[in-house]
Amino acid sequence: MEKIKLKEQTMEFKLNGTTINYEGDPELSLMTYLRDVEEIISPKDGCAPEGVCGCCTVLLDGNVLKACIAPMRRIAGKEVITMEGLDPGKKETVINAFAIEGGLQCGFCTPGIIMKVWPLLNQGFVTEKEINKALNSNLCRCTGYKKVTKSCLSAAEALRNNAKIELPQSSGKVGESLPKYDSLRLATGEAPYVADLKFEGMVHGALKFSDHPRAKVLKIDTSVAEKLDGVFRVFTAEDIPGERFTGLIVPDWPLMLKRGETTRYVGDVLAGIVAETEQIAREAVALIDVEYEVLTPITDPFDALSKNCPQIHKKGNLLSTTEIKRGDSKKAEKESAFVTKGTYTTQRIEHAFLEIECCVAQPLEGGVEVFSQSQEFMKTGAVSVKF
Ligand code: FES
Ligand code: FES
DSSP states (O other), rough: OOOOOOOOEEEEEETOOOOOEEEEEEEEHHHHIHHHHHHHHSSSSSTSSOOOOOOEEEEEEEEEEEEOBGGGGTTTTTEEEEEEGGGGHHHHHHHHHHHTOOOOOOSHHHHHHHHHHHHHHHHSOOOOOHHHHHHGGGGSSSSSSHHHHHHHHHHHHHHHHTOOOOOOOOOOOOOOOOOOTTTHHHHHHOOGGGGOOOOOOOOOOEEEEEEEEEEEEEEEOHHHTTTTTTEEEOOOOGGGSOOHHHHHHHHSSSOOOOTOBBBTTTTEEEEEESSSSHHHHHHHTTTTTTEEOOOOOOOOOOHSSSSSSSSSSTTTOOOOOOOOOSSHHHHHHHHSOOOOOOOOOOOOOOOOOOOOEEEEEEEETTEEEEOOOEEEEEEEHHHHTTT
C-alpha cells in the first residue's frame, strides 16, 4: 500500500544553550518537539492547540511564548529556554518560594506559571498588580492565585536582594508545618503526569469523535487514514472483541459506535488510530471520512423528559432520581409565615482540571498495566478488564 508522507524542513535554533539542527515538519508545535523529541516534560500540555492555559510557557529570545501554538518554523535562528535552562541558583530560590508559600497543589500549572513570571521576577522591582496581570493568561484550577502571587512576590524580593530562600528542615516531629513533600519536583515540572510517561517501543493513539451531537452514522471510511506513513492500525467498533458498552451509572455507553447507530453527544467515538507518533495519529484521524444523517440534538433536560422527545437511551431519558430528605419539611411548612414553591436549577460545574485525559497501557505477562488519571483507580481497573 502506498503511504502518504508528511512535509519536512531543515533549520537551526538554540535550546537551553545548545545548537539544534532540526529536520522535520515546520508546522509541528514547539511543545510537541520539546516533549516528544527532546523529552523535556516541564512544558505541560493542558489544552494544546488551544493556547489558553499557559502550562506550556517557555522563553523565546527572552520573551514568554506558549509553545503549543508556536510552529517550529517560528523558532528558526532563535533561542528557546525551558525550565531546565534557567539559572540554577535563581530557579532554586523561585521554586523554594512556591514550596514555602504553598503556591502549588497538583503542580500541573506551576512550571508554566514560573516561566511566565520569570522575566518579571528578574527585572528588579515588581508589583502585585504586574504579577496578577501576567498571570491573566495562566490557569490554575486548584491553588487559587493568592498564594501563587505571594510566592512570586517573595521570590522577586529574594532575587532583588541576592538572597536565598531555604527550605525549613524537619525535626521529624508530628504537627510541624512543612512544605508539600513533592513540591520541588512539581514546581520544576520533573514529576511525570500520565501524558509525560514514555516506554520503550510506545505507540500513540488518537480517537475520531463524532462531528455532531446527534446523528446516525451512515459510513466510516478509514481507507485514506490507513495509508498515512507511520499509521500502524485503524480500529472501529467491529474490532472490539469483548464487551462494547460501559458507563458508571447505566452501562450503555459504547466505546465506539457502529455504522447504523446514533450518536448521543460529540464525545462519542467512531474510530481509533494507532501510529508512530501522536502527531501522525491526529493527522490520520483528520483523514477519516464519516457520512452522517444529522438529527436535531436534545439539549434541554426538561424537553428530554417530555412524551414526544426521541428516546436517547433504551430505558428512557431519565438517568437517575435523587431524593434528599432532611428534617420534617411538612412541620416546617406549617410553622412558616410564608411558603413559596418553585423549581430551582443550579449551574453546571466543570472541574476544569488542567491535565489532559489520556492513558498509557503497557502489556505485561498475563495482563496489562494501565496508567490513567482518576480518583477511582479500582473502578478504572474493573472497567478495563471487561474489554
Ligand atoms: S496554552 Fe499551551 S498547552 Fe495550554
Ligand atoms: S496547582 Fe495549579 S492546576 Fe493544580
